[in-house]
Amino acid sequence: DAKTTQPNSMESNEEEPVHLPCNHSTISGTDYIHWYRQLPSQGPEYVIHGLTSNVNNRMASLAIAEDRKSSTLILHRATLRDAAVYYCILRGTNAGGTSYGKLTFGQGTILTVHP
């Protein structure tokens, strides 16, 4: 699996936007960029994913660089509940377009949200 690089930790204040970066310079053309997060003492939770275009959902936005070598997860207004470890994961596909099912987690970014 292609490797991702994320900062070890970031801090934010409540109700402010948070931009969590991820570098994936060895990404291949068929790799999807997935973000999961893990709240304290819980299992990982899906946040968002994309391939080339920016994506929005109710939880967050994903901005993908034009060359796809980096991406940014955007939390528009951080809440205390958003304090978690955020994982940027590349999910590859084989020649037939089928994803390799497993998720390969790195160390992620520990996000601290201050009241």
Added chain:
Amino acid sequence: EPEVTQTPSHQVTQMGQEVILRCVPISNHLYFYWYRQILGQKVEFLVSFYNNEISEKSEIFDDQFSVERPDGSNFTLKIRSTKLEDSAMYFCASGRTSTDTQYFGPGTRLTVL
């Protein structure tokens, strides 16, 4: 909203004993996974399961580990002879397809004494 459930939430066992960790995936999902997370470390993939057989497994998933879907709802992970280093959180996950989002359960904390 449907969710993945796991039992027990905490299992304490003696080294060398067998343990079975249980998971109930989301009902219309076809792909099932086990991951583990040793305290303070990253989440590691163990095994994926589809159509009643293992589709992929990691180096961690050796002969001491097995998985089974004994009925239409449960998905189990068995460790035949536990070691101290098996102490970890074990997460079950499921997805509708191999490309779909994976939904994780709350985990079972396994403590091997």
